[in-house]
Amino acid sequence: MDENKELWEKILGEIELEVSKANYLTLFKRTTLLSCQDGVLTIAAPSVMIIDLLQRRFYDVIKKSVDKNIGEESKIVFVPKTTIAEDKTKDAGPLFEHEEKTESYVGHLPRVRPDYTFGNLAVSSSNQLAYVSATTVAKKPGTAYNPLFIYGPTGVGKTHLMQAIANEIYQKDSSKKIIYTTSEEFTNEVVDAIRTNSTAQMKKRFRNAGVLIIDDIQFVAGKEKVQEELFHTFNILVDNGSQIVLSSDRPPSEIKKVEKRLLSRFSGGLTVDIDTPDFELRTAITLIKAKKYGFDLSIDVAKTIAEKEQDARSLEGALLRVMTEAEAKGVSMDSALVLSVLDNGTEVKKPFHPDDIINNICAYYKIKPTQIKSSKRDASLVRARQVAMYVLKKDLDLTYVEIGNILGGRDHTTVMYGVEKVEKMVETNGFSQEILGIKNFDGGKLAEY
């Protein structure tokens, strides 16, 4: 077959030089050589009319080229046959695909990732409560807990849980109007609506929702018009029995610059927190993520990665780095490789200057760096000062005397006392969250406050 194709292409190449372009394109282009045996060539052409012209007008041209190529006197026979390079009829169109597809999962929600489901969420003690309340809400939207408020630091799976609720409700009842949005998008929509004078439409959209899910609600802080809109939407939805789910990086009581009446509504239903994943959960998450990338990870390697990284997002990053490295070097993935890759990776972190840390802490507690260094001993200042001592000691490993000097010339015993006090407080979980929050606190976000 391929031999025939090659031979015919060669012959056509020669014919192309002999005949006009118009003739070549209309008459020769769609011909194929079906067989070549004992000097008899059978050639297929799409229609009898084409064959007629080929036979009467071009037989000599074809024969000359054929004879030359096969090296003997040839005979040429034409048959009418349509040969199409690619017959697409196999794909007969949606009408015919339909039968097999009726039961399949139809489409997915805008902005919601279909792969975020309860099925692939790892659960352990740190997110058990959040998981249970989310599944309950998905089963009985609007009746169980309304609103459901989920808070926790970054990378613990808030978004995954919220999208899983959306997916679960949608799968059970695709006619339900589900809106998933972030507070930033909500803000943009409110602003746009005001700008284009179409608030009525926007109101209608949100107030008719069966389920409203807003991620990162803390960013409505300081935006009065948005809060007002949210407040009214909130009331109407709760009255209609529509489910509301919110997430934030801190509990409602700690969200600043949000009206009291709104905050009290946030905590009107169930408020649950998700902790940073413990070691076992991190291991499980690593395994799940590896599976998602089609990688069979041994539990030892997963453990090594889980030891190195704290939150789910950096776990995924670390996993990808290790996988790429293993592939690039063509070595197997073992703990040694993980350590070499991840240690390399972490060294890139830039060492903080003590002033950066102090500035960051001041921003978090909303005081001025001069205040933290002053001799004033207001309760809020003392707390910030002690946290600063603790972080400077733990992260930069400065001496007590150095820390004392940095913080406005304090005695090293004061510093020791401060560090010790914070250490004790850290043992209680709530405060370790606060420390983590400060460490992750990005000075660039100051503009939000």
Add this chain to the structure above:
Amino acid sequence: MIVSFLTENLRGKISFLNHAVSGNSQLEILSNFLLNASKGKLTISATDLEIGISSSIPANVEEEGETTVPAKTFFDLINNITEEKITLETKGQNLELKGKKIRMTFQTMPAEDFPKLYTDKGEEIATLKKETLVKEFNRVVFAASQDSGRPALSGVLIKKEGGGFLIVATDGYRLSLKNNVLLKTKKGEGAEQLLLSARAIRELISIKQDEEIVLNVSGKNNQAIFTQGETVLVGRLIEAEYPNYEKIIPSGFDTKAEFDRDEMQRAVKICSVFARETANIVKFSLKKDKVVVSANSPSVGEDTVEVEAKISGEENEIAFNGRYLLDFFANTEEESVVFEMSGPLGAGVFKASGDNSFLHLIMPIRVQG
């Protein structure tokens, strides 16, 4: 070649002959008509290598011969001249057309360059009446695909079934099927089924003649040849496997509606105006005693039209491409149409009231909300 004839006779034929002229062929000869004068007839032929049509008119042949003339020019002239009788005469490379008051000269191309439409008629397998063709094929052929990349879907399947014939056409989005078509066949002969090019049938329908049509098939040449009086139309037989249409015809339904075709056609037309920007999506809401047809476009607006209907079964909703609906209504003549559906994702079925031999399926469009 010297030949005279009545302009009127040629004018009646030249428009459907013109359909077979290749519009954009690289090959110049295909933009020409072949004129042949012999035995008291003038025969005009045209082909684009896919289909071919030739037709004869009575003529006074003084000198037999043949030549070709540029089709477009010739067509425009014949349609515009008022002379009752004209004479064609070849003079060297040119063809002269003469009437009482007019005289014109065409450049010609040699008749030998023009392809023969067929070499052998093959065996006669059936005859059909013109009214059958118009009535039955018309409401099927429009559903065929125009995409030559899918040969099977660009054809119309004609299949022996029971005492009559079944004809089907589909483009993968909609399907038309008519059962019990009566064709006169030579007893016991002919193939069980044929896949004819839909284009050939469309052209056959457009031939304005009333005589019975004889269908010949030449398996050797892969051709179907329709002969209607003095006119011959040549089309291709399609060698491709036809998709299994039987399995996609729904066996039952949840909701059934019966309504007036004209009223529904008007409703869909109105809604199509609003649906222009939104991929022609026209929605049917089947209520207790009516079908609410609606469409909306974010930047234009929305509209709903109610159509009275006899409904049985549960209330239901479904959305279609409005163009397919209009195609269907334009190609059926029934006063009253029955619509059956099961759920928004199953194909919608249209039938003629009181006639189980015809059905039309349209694939719905998925819409949210």
